[in-house]
Amino acid sequence: MMDSPHQLFDTLQRFTPMGNQPAWFYSLPKLEEAGIGPIAQLPVSIRLVLESVLRNYDDQRITEDDIRTLANWQPQAERTAEIPFVVARILLQDFTGVPVLVDLAAMRSAADRMGHDPSIVEPLVPVDLVVDHSVQVDFSQLDAALRLNMQMEFARNQARYQFLKWGMQAFNGFSVVPPGIGIVHQVNLEYLARGILVKDGVYYPDTLVGTDSHTTMINGLGIVGWGVGGIEAEAGMLGQPIYFLTPDVVGVHLSGMLQPGVTATDLVLRITELLRQAKVVGKFVEFYGEGAANLTVTDRATISNMAPEYGATMGFFPVDEETCRYLLATGRSAEQVNAFRAYFQAQGLFGIPQPGDIAYSEQLELDLTTIEPSVAGPKRPQDRIALSAVKSTFQALLQTPTSQNGYGQSSEALQQTVTVQMSALQSGLEMAGGGKQDPDTIPVGDALQSQHNTATLTEMEMIQNRPTPDRLEASSVETPKQPIELHHGSIVIAAITSCTNTSNPSVMLAAGLLAKKAVEHGLTVAPGVKTSLAPGSRVVTEYLTKTGLQAYLDQLGFQTVGYGCTTCIGNSGPLEPHLEAAITSHDLVVASVLSGNRNFEARVHQSVKANFLMSPPLVIAFALAGRIDIDLSQEPLGTDRRGNPVYLSDIWPSSEEIKSLLQAAYDAATYQRLYRDFARQNPLWSEVPSRTGKVCAWEADSTYIQEPPYFDSFNMAAGTAEDIKGARSLALFGDSVTTDHISPAGAIKPDSPAGLYLQDKGVKPIDFNSYGSRRGNHEVMMRGTFANVRIKNLMVPGTEGGVTVHQPSGEMMTIYDAAMRYQATSTPLVILAGQEYGTGSSRDWAAKGAKLLGVKAVIAQSFERIHRSNLVGMGVLPCQFQSGDSIQSLQLDGSETFDLIGLEAGITPRQDVSLVIHRADGSAQTVPVILRIDTPIEVDYYLHGGILPYVLRQLLA
Known part of the structure; x- marks a missing residue:
């Protein structure tokens, strides 16, 4: 039992987790019995925040008035009161987490200079940092891509990783999930999320804030959490409440079920369009009704993940039996899940609400049977386009003036075709250490360990010195050439990437099945398309391999390139240099297709102006077609070995085919094995040296980490x-x-202020790395602020x-x-x-x-x-x-x-x-x-x- 529990309103009560001894919790039903407010009618998300406010009452940071105010939340009230929200834990990714750690280290240095014990600066809640933003797609379309990209990542980021290791030993409760494990939000969903926590004998719900806006993905698991700036996260981990205005809560009533052939991605793109139009910016969104209850947790998480795209603070799904099934299937213990269920039942928070149960600020309706296959783009995730309208929409945008967010191309330019003598990437990369490997020699899930130490320094030098567009003429490297034709609308990047969709087995298995059918029909990806597969966790590789589908993805060039965000955050890596030179010199509006959540200008690649979000199977379909200006509902993707046309409907997997394989994605033992002993599973991480001590030993000549x-x-x-x-x-x-x-992001140009600074420090352009990797150095970052090539x-x-x-x-x-x-x-x-x-x-x-x-x-x-x-x-x-x-x-x-x-x-x-x-x-x-x-x-x-x-x-x- 906790040392000094408060008994405000007699709310500290007992409940009995199944199979456990009686335990304590702060009871919301008891708070309502005390006459504090109509709590049972409050939105579920508001009640979970209220629990934190009640439990953390201390009459200093949190007062009785704070409890009463939130307990009496009114749907239509003016929002003037601020909520002091104390979260259970903090989640970081490396691009935002490294500067957070830099700031904490700077605070310790300041305290030390003033004669105080630097340990006074210490996280007061658990902090998890997942390294997932640093891997780039330097290599793809190779069986060795994962190994090569990982080795490049560690070569580039040694200084940052040494600093993170120092932080692990310097701060209590600061843990790091090393590179190569997965994307932060998918790792959070599959492993870090606890559902329920206990401290000093008191049980309470898992809540968090994270330094990535897609932290909201965890809302699909019934956990309150959202993205904050690194600055707010630092305050939260140092014991400060996260303050925010009491929000409006928009209820979205989902009815019906998705039709065959329609994916969760299609659903989330429609929801993003709907909620952007409804102007939910800064509001909580809560999904309810039979349609919500029928969705799997991974479908819910896909919707919750996109909350930043529709502008909401959260996209929340309450806890129900489906939540419990997911927790068990992903390796959480039965005892933990039983306690989770019993707690939410005791709080009156178990089950998806039905119409009339809760009074929302605004209510929206969406019938899931109306959802159709769609994409979004070419510049914003809320700009949904029905699949049948992609061709006409893109062609119209080509001629729309730039002042109206078009591309301003003349009718003559629309007919332009450019022939490029492109390097034969496959053979060229094999010479640089790629090569084919026998898949039987690599144990599933242990690819990183199996491929460790097989690339030599000579290979890495060859990798780093390959030609780029700005030095094509000077290059003496001779590689085979193959002619390809480029035009407006040519697809040059096709990436199955990001946490949004790779967390969802239904769409990933659909992609694998589509790849299988495409190979069986004799289809191949169009030349010039850079393909890649970057799963959100190693579990995806496990079930794609177990079902035999990874082999077909490999045949189409969708080999695994890394377990990280890659293309979705701009780490798409280089295009073939002759290809990029042609795009730039002819001002071609070429396209990328990706299963991510962001497609803002210059985000995916600086030379790619049109970027489209879509489901993983559609990414493959468009890669086969090689162009975005195609109506896949009517036009063929290509031809089979006999020259007959092959249509999307010929290779699209049925719902029954997908369902028959789903069980392979939910094996508790697999999750437990892959999320155990990270250091052993990643030797590259184990070999990174680290320093010790409470205070950071700042290095004056470091170009990665500097005291701000x-x-x-x-x-x-x-x-x-x-x-x-x-x-x-x-x-x-x-x-x-x-x-x-x-914000500085992506590549650092040699002639930019940041590039000139680095060269002045002796860093060669080939070693610049990205802005994201140098976020621990304010000198680089301030020089890159407002420096985006597309900012006007x-x-x-x-x-x-x-x-x-x-x-x-x-x-x-x-x-x-x-x-x-x-x-x-x-x-x-x-x-x-x-x-x-x-x-x-x-x-x-x-x-x-x-x-x-x-x-x-x-x-x-x-x-x-x-x-x-x-x-x-x-x-x-x-x-x-x-x-x-x-x-x-x-x-x-x-x-x-x-x-x-x-x-x-x-x-x-x-x-x-x-x-x-x-x-x-x-x-x-x-x-x-x-x-x-x-x-x-x-x-x-x-x-x-x-x-x-x-x-x-x-x-x-």
């Missing part, structure tokens, strides 16, 4: 609010500028990329160089933007980079939830235009100076402040803006200069 400057002038005094005067605009942006545009600064019309105009000189230069020149004259900076500023992944560097460049405020028409919060967490003011004001209506061009007035008298949440615009002709105009500091705790964060200084002062005090 957030605590350079740290003292115990908080700051005061001051008006911003004489600010210049660093950039003016239009609508839907995403964190993919803002309205101050420089007609251009793309991270450029701006410095004022008053009028010189055009990179955003980084302009920011440094403004810093030299102590000129404050602002960013002005349109609607949905900051949509996208929860990338803390989109806020950190702006802060380090000297941005004091961002003024936009609207913000994405996580990015707005991250800006406050870094001490940057988010402000929102009122009364329909915009960059266009105010006729701003970047020549103005700005004052932000109304801060010095004191800050309150969402107060009105004034933006004074001083124009170049001497005139001035004042417009009202809303200060988007939304909660009282955010006021404190801002005054302290951000969450990190606030938390450190709390700890040291």
Whole structure:
């Protein structure tokens, strides 16, 4: 029993897990009996948050008023109250997790410099980091691709992995799932998620926040969790509640069942379209009804995963017997699952609600029988296209002006065909150490270990020195050539990738079955298409091999390239250099097809302008066709060995075929074996050396890990609010500028500020790695902020990329160089933007980079939830235009100076402040803006200069 339990409202009660001794829990039914609120009618997701608020009551961080407020949640009430939510655990991936660890290490260094025990900075809840974002598809279409990509990954990321190993020994409760195990969200679903936890004798639900927006995937398992910025996660792991405004909860009533031939991917693309139109940004979404109950956990998880794409904080499915079946099938013990079931039954939270059970803020209807095969693209995941309309939609977009989000191609250009003498990748890569392997010599699930130490240094040198588009002429490497034809709409990347779909056996088995039928019909993937398979966990390889389907995927070029996010986050690796050179020189609108969740411009590959999301079997189908401008409902994919046309319907697997194989995907012993003893299963990780000690030994010459400057002038005094005067605009942006545009990601160009910095440090361009891998070095990251090749600064019309105009000189230069020149004259900076500023992944560097460049405020028409919060967490003011004001209506061009007035008298949440615009002709105009500091705790964060200084002062005090 816990040492000092509170007995507020007599809610600490006993329940009996099946087969266990009686245990304690904080009872929501007892809270309702005490007359605190109509709790049984609350949305299930709200009740689970309420349990955390009740259990963590201490009359300091969490008060009785907090409990009463949430217990009396009203569907239509104005949202002004903030909820202090203490989560059970924190989830990180490596791109966001490494900078989180860097910040914690910096806090320890600051505490040490001030004479305090650095161990005062310690995670107070369990923290799991899964390394899944670092593997790139350098090699594909080879049986050795997995080995080669893994060796490249470890060669590139040795410094980062050494740092992570230091963190494992320095901090208690900080664990790392090493590379090659799986994608963070699928590993969370299959292994890390506990469903229910116990501490000091008290049982409570598993809850979490994660530093990736797709943390919501766990909502499919009935677990409350969502994505936050790394800054918020740091506060959460250091004992601070996660504060958020009491949300609206949108109920989505699902009825009916999916029709044969329709996949969970088709369903989620329709839901994404529906909920984007319903404007659920910042809201909880809860699915209920018979249709929801009929979905498998993996189908639910596919829907929950896409919550960031439809804009919701969560996409939640309550717990039911299907949840219990999934937990058992994936290796959780019967005792654990029995306790899980008994707990939720005792709380009155077991079972999918039916219509009328709960009062929601808004209710939407979706009949699953209406779902049809679809894709989404070419630039946003909510832009769903029926499969039969893909060809006509793409052809229309080709001629649509760029100002209307088209490609602006002339009718003459549409007929353009380019012949490329492409290197024969297969033979060329075999010479570089690829080669074929006998699959019988590799034990299933142990591929990493079996392939260890078989590549030599000579092979790695050959790999790293292969030709790239910028040095084709200088290359002396002779490889066989094969001519291929490219045109607008040619597919150059086809990737089965990401946690969204590879967690779902029904669509993965469908892909394998389609591959089998395609091979049997004599079909092959079109030349020039870079194919890859990046499962979300090794379990996928296990059941695809067990069913014999992996062999057919291999024959089509969909060999496993790694267990990580790969293409979906931009780690698609290089295209064949002659191919990429032709695309660039002829300005071809070529396409990628992927089973991921993100398709923003320049995300998948900088040379690929059109990107389409779809189910894994459709990825293979389009790869066979080789082009996106095809109507797969009517046109053949290709021809068989006799020259007869083969249609999609000829090779599409039936529901019965898929169901007959599903049992192979759910073997508890397999899950238990593959998620045991990671170090033994990955020798490359075991060989990474690590340092010891409580305080990080920062290396001045490291280009991967540097101590950030957030605590350079740290003292115990908080700051005061001051008006911003004489600010210049660093950039003016239009609508839907995403964190993919803002945050450094993907390849580092040699002539970019970050590339020049690295070369100055002695790093050759071949060794640049990616921005994501260097997120522990603020010098690289601040230089890459706003440097995306597709970002459009309205101050420089007609251009793309991270450029701006410095004022008053009028010189055009990179955003980084302009920011440094403004810093030299102590000129404050602002960013002005349109609607949905900051949509996208929860990338803390989109806020950190702006802060380090000297941005004091961002003024936009609207913000994405996580990015707005991250800006406050870094001490940057988010402000929102009122009364329909915009960059266009105010006729701003970047020549103005700005004052932000109304801060010095004191800050309150969402107060009105004034933006004074001083124009170049001497005139001035004042417009009202809303200060988007939304909660009282955010006021404190801002005054302290951000969450990190606030938390450190709390700890040291």
